[in-house]
Amino acid sequence: MSILIYTESENNEFKKSALEALSYGKALGEKMGENVTCLSINSNNFNSLKQHGADRIIDIQNQSLEKFIVKNYAEVIHQIVISESIKTIILSSSANSKYLGAYLSGKLESAYMSNVIELPSEINPFLVKRTCYTNKAFSTTEIKSEIKIISVSSNSFGIIENVTDPDIKKIDVEIKSSDLKIKKIDKQTGAVTIADADIVVSGGRGLKGPENWHLIEKLANLLGAATACSKPVSDLGWRPHSEHVGQTGKPVASNLYIAIGISGAIQHLAGINSSKVKVVINNDPEAPFFKAADYGIVGDAFEVVPELIQKLEARNNNN
Amino acid sequence: MNILVCISNVPDTTSKINFVENGTKFDKNGVQFVINPNDEFGLTKAVWMKESHNAAVTVLTVGDQSVEPTLRKCLAIGADKAIRIDCSSKDGFSVAKEISHFSQKENFDLIICGRESIDYNGGMVGGVIAGILDYNFITNCVDLDIKGTNALVSREIDGGIETLECNLPLVLGAQKGLVEESDLIIPNMRGIMMARQKPLETIEAQNFNAESINQGYHKPDAKKEVKLVKADEVDKLIDLLENEAKVI
Numbered sequence: 027m028s029i030l031i032y033t034e035s036e037n038n039e040f041k042k043s044a045l046e047a048l049s050y051g052k053a054l055g056e057k058m059g060e061n062v063t064c065l066s067i068n069s070n071n072f073n074s075l076k077q078h079g080a081d082r083i084i085d086i087q088n089q090s091l092e093k094f095i096v097k098n099y100a101e102v103i104h105q106i107v108i109s110e111s112i113k114t115i116i117l118s119s120s121a122n123s124k125y126l127g128a129y130l131s132g133k134l135e136s137a138y139m140s141n142v143i144e145l146p147s148e149i150n151p152f153l154v155k156r157t158c159y160t161n162k163a164f165s166t167t168e169i170k171s172e173i174k175i176i177s178v179s180s181n182s183f184g185i186i187e188n189v190t191d192p193d194i195k196k197i198d199v200e201i202k203s204s205d206l207k208i209k210k211i212d213k214q215t216g217a218v219t220i221a222d223a224d225i226v227v228s229g230g231r232g233l234k235g236p237e238n239w240h241l242i243e244k245l246a247n248l249l250g251a252a253t254a255c256s257k258p259v260s261d262l263g264w265r266p267h268s269e270h271v272g273q274t275g276k277p278v279a280s281n282l283y284i285a286i287g288i289s290g291a292i293q294h295l296a297g298i299n300s301s302k303v304k305v306v307i308n309n310d311p312e313a314p315f316f317k318a319a320d321y322g323i324v325g326d327a328f329e330v331v332p333e334l335i336q337k338l339e340a341r342n343n344n345n
Numbered sequence: 346m347n348i349l350v351c352i353s354n355v356p357d358t359t360s361k362i363n364f365v366e367n368g369t370k371f372d373k374n375g376v377q378f379v380i381n382p383n384d385e386f387g388l389t390k391a392v393w394m395k396e397s398h399n400a401a402v403t404v405l406t407v408g409d410q411s412v413e414p415t416l417r418k419c420l421a422i423g424a425d426k427a428i429r430i431d432c433s434s435k436d437g438f439s440v441a442k443e444i445s446h447f448s449q450k451e452n453f454d455l456i457i458c459g460r461e462s463i464d465y466n467g468g469m470v471g472g473v474i475a476g477i478l479d480y481n482f483i484t485n486c487v488d489l490d491i492k493g494t495n496a497l498v499s500r501e502i503d504g505g506i507e508t509l510e511c512n513l514p515l516v517l518g519a520q521k522g523l524v525e526e527s528d529l530i531i532p533n534m535r536g537i538m539m540a541r542q543k544p545l546e547t548i549e550a551q552n553f554n555a556e557s558i559n560q561g562y563h564k565p566d567a568k569k570e571v572k573l574v575k576a577d578e579v580d581k582l583i584d585l586l587e588n589e590a591k592v593i
């Protein structure tokens with residue numbers, strides 16, 4: 027038996043989140059005494075899978091899988107689950123993987139656990155730890171179904187090197203044509219997305235207006251970070267909705283989250299709490315964010331941030 | 346056009362989260378329950394479609410009697426009819442099974458769920474319904490335009506927006522953007538009075554098996570105190586992030 031990892035790729039490169047799912051799957055496999063099979067779709071450079079523990083790779087090349095259509099991808103996984111007697115499916119927490127996990131759960135009539143942050147504490151019964159109440163709590167949940175679908179929360183398990191020499195098996199799949207068509211994809215190229223970012227630099231109403239966002243962008247650029255904002259900032263139209271993070275916006279699970287001029291309301295914190303290290307810059311020492319942060323500076327953003335930018339530039343030049 | 350909006354009854358976003366009975370039950374004491382924010386965006390869109398598409402809007406919750414005030418609020422916002430499938434919800438899967446079973450008989454053109462609930466955060470119920478019924482499923486929806494039996498939908502993807510087209514029936518995962526916050530309907534007196542006349546039906550659950558069982562909850566450990574750096578010593582912050590936290 028084998029654990030199936032859906033390793034998502036983009037532009038012929040496996041995503042970081044996919045390598046984390048693979049690392050998780052490999053460790054789970056060791057615990058369960060099973061090997062891991064990576065499912066690769068329309069990719070032909072398997073190096074990163076070989077460096078992170080793949081025992082087998084199923085290589086599918088298919089025109090009709092060029093775009094992510096959830097039904098078609100679920101169909102492929104369904105076929106593999108049957109032909110390879112798969113009982114455990116591991117996904118990442120990318121938008122598409124979570125989309126797929128939910129749909130697969132219905133199709134395979136099997137439990138799907140999202141936001142899983144650790145290896146199961148026990149295999150029999152199968153107990154997973156996941157976040158709930160928007161990061162305000164954890165639950166321990168037993169998966170009962172024979173087939174188990176797990177999506178691993180971003181940056182929770184980490185990426186673990188593990189060099190292997192996997193078998194590569196090319197297989198053909200048959201895909202029914204779907205009435206669902208993707209008409210258009212508008213994607214910023216080059217910018218780091220909140221979902222993929224190791225570091226997120228986020229601005230709140232304390233920045234006073236969109237004309238000051240160059241500070242956030244400059245800092246983010248120096249750190250290779252994504253930019254984000256609090257909800258009022260996107261409601262006011264200072265920044266696009268896609269940057270709004272928090273309980274009702276995008277979740278952030280980065281290694282570092284830097285909040286500038288954000289008060290730290292409970293709804294904001296709920297969405298960013300699973301970030302590992304939190305830094306706050308705020309001129310009000312009573313701002314609730316200081317209770318949630320690991321590091322903080324009490325000060326005026328318009329003085330502290332330019333200073334920070336300057337020091338980071340100097341540091342980058344020295345390296 | 347026949348629309349179903351699935352409503353999750355959740356603790357208000359400001360609620361303090363606590364557990365009782367040895368961490369097995371959510372402490373409802375002093376907590377106000379509301380329509381799950383993502384569902385409210387979906388409901389508002391559906392109510393708009395009453396006029397634009399001559400739609401009939403049904404709201405549905407799988408839950409015990411305590412969810413009824415939330416369903417009444419949905420009626421006051423403009424839904425035509427509310428259904429409660431009577432059981433305490435066990436897991437996302439069994440909830441989705443109940444909803445699928447119910448929907449199969451009703452032939453909804455559109456089933457709107459939220460992208461995710463803010464309590465369970467499964468992000469699953471809509472997808473499971475679609476998987477069971479073999480309907481199209483599009484989540485993280487920020488725009489919807491229906492013409493005849495054809496839907497044009499935009500959804501948020503990592504780093505952008507994707508536009509898709511498909512036939513009905515369709516299951517949607519709604520989120521902010523489908524309508525804006527400022528579009529949300531605050532029920533007025535007339536809406537509240539009318540809601541009292543609208544049907545709120547209770548139907549018996551099929552009691553499908555759960556595929557997962559929650560064994561208990563716990564809260565994160567208390568956090569260490571924040572380390573403060575003086576505003577004129579930002580070098581120190583860089584040093585801490587580089588050498589202590591090792592994140593840059």
Ligand SMILES: Cc1cc2nc3c(=O)[nH]c(=O)nc-3n(C[C@H](O)[C@H](O)[C@H](O)COP(=O)(O)OP(=O)(O)OC[C@H]3O[C@@H](n4cnc5c(N)ncnc54)[C@H](O)[C@@H]3O)c2cc1C
Pocket residue numbers: 229230231232233255256257258259270271272273274275286287288289290291292293294297307308309310313325326327328358382
């Ligand atoms: C149902 C619901 C859902 C919500 N969901 C979300 C959500 O998902 N995400 C979210 O972010 N919010 C959410 N909110 C809103 C939330 O309650 C807060 O209102 C919001 O997070 C505050 O944003 P802010 O910190 O940018 O602004 P403010 O609260 O106005 O805070 C600005 C901060 O900037 C500081 N400041 C001012 N000037 C300076 C300066 N020169 N230098 C440094 N600091 C300065 C101030 O001290 C203050 O702390 C939600 C609210 C509700 C009711």
Ligand SMILES: Nc1ncnc2c1ncn2[C@@H]1O[C@H](COP(=O)(O)O)[C@@H](O)[C@H]1O
Pocket residue numbers: 350351352353354381383384405406407408434437440457458459460461462463465466467468469470471
């Ligand atoms: N008990 C329930 N009754 C009706 N709909 C629900 C219920 N639980 C979840 N949903 C719907 O499914 C969506 C996703 O929920 P979840 O899978 O819990 O994140 C919610 O936004 C609701 O639209």
